[in-house]
């Protein structure tokens with residue numbers, strides 16, 4: 001059964017990638033600026049399948065962490081905007097909400113910023129756990145491999161919290177839910193089980209796990225990308241670009257032309273994580289680490305060339321005047 005699913009998934013990856021390529025060409029050639037949302041869904045779905053395959057190999061866990069934490073220096077939080085499987089789940093829930101015509105709720109800006117800062121604290125907490133465990137029972141001399149082992153496979157496996165959002169819905173290992181030999185999981189649910197079974201009985205642990213899934217579903221239904229507001233993995237990017245010498249980071253970024261902005265406010269309304277800087281900032285490179293580079297604001301900004309997604313100095317994608325009928329056919 002798993003083999004058949006594996007073959008089907010393989011085909012999906014290949015056809016998905018081919019389709020994504022065709023869509024990219026269409027978008028560039030035809031100026032279908034407002035179709036980027038579909039492209040993003042497709043890339044997210046293909047990425048989820050690719051990540052499933054990644055987990056079927058004995059990937060060195062540290063490589064995943066390096067990719068998540070070093071790559072953002074160059075491509076910002078592109079991972080969050082376009083690849084993260086948990087984000088796909090949240091975006092799919094948003095799609096359901098839109099289909100049943102329920103309006104989303106906005107978090108107060110102050111709370112949103114507070115949560116944004118809280119994720120750095122959470123991030124530190126999970127880095128501190130292995131250090132604390134190391135200090136509780138220190139070896140006779142300083143041992144980096146022991147410290148690393150505490151991070152990657154110590155009793156609480158803190159690294160798993162940081163790669164938690166990568167967990168696809170179907171997992172190639174014994175997940176918490178099995179149906180006909182196919183294992184299902186959900187981001188963080190195995191960690192919720194791991195941490196709560198220290199204290200609670202199996203029944204209570206299962207209830208806590210289902211409550212967690214239910215809460216994140218309900219939360220994502222009413223608040224777009226709710227987990228991204230405080231996700232410690234999303235903290236990976238790059239406070240460094242505030243430092244001299246790192247002004248180039250991230251190379252992939254949103255750029256605003258102040259003269260073309262009419263302050264219509266659309267970018268602020270459509271941003272799934274309520275970034276206000278694109279609207280507020282006068283112009284130039286948008287450097288806030290809250291931005292996931294999903295390009296929704298670029299897609300929806302109704303003024304030609306006002307917002308651009310840039311890689312270094314090159315424009316990759318730009319806003320179009322979609323208020324006027326397209327002249328490109």
Ligand code: SF4
Pocket residue numbers: 079080081084085086087165227228229231232233234235
């Ligand atoms: S912030 Fe976390 S959950 Fe959101 S997209 Fe990034 S890694 Fe995924």
Ligand code: SF4
Pocket residue numbers: 256260261262263264265266267268278279300301302303306307
């Ligand atoms: S959507 Fe474009 S024009 Fe409107 S406020 Fe944002 S950047 Fe300015």
Ligand code: SF4
Pocket residue numbers: 254270271272273274275278290291292293294295296297298
């Ligand atoms: S500012 Fe624009 S690109 Fe960044 S997260 Fe918001 S909508 Fe996406």
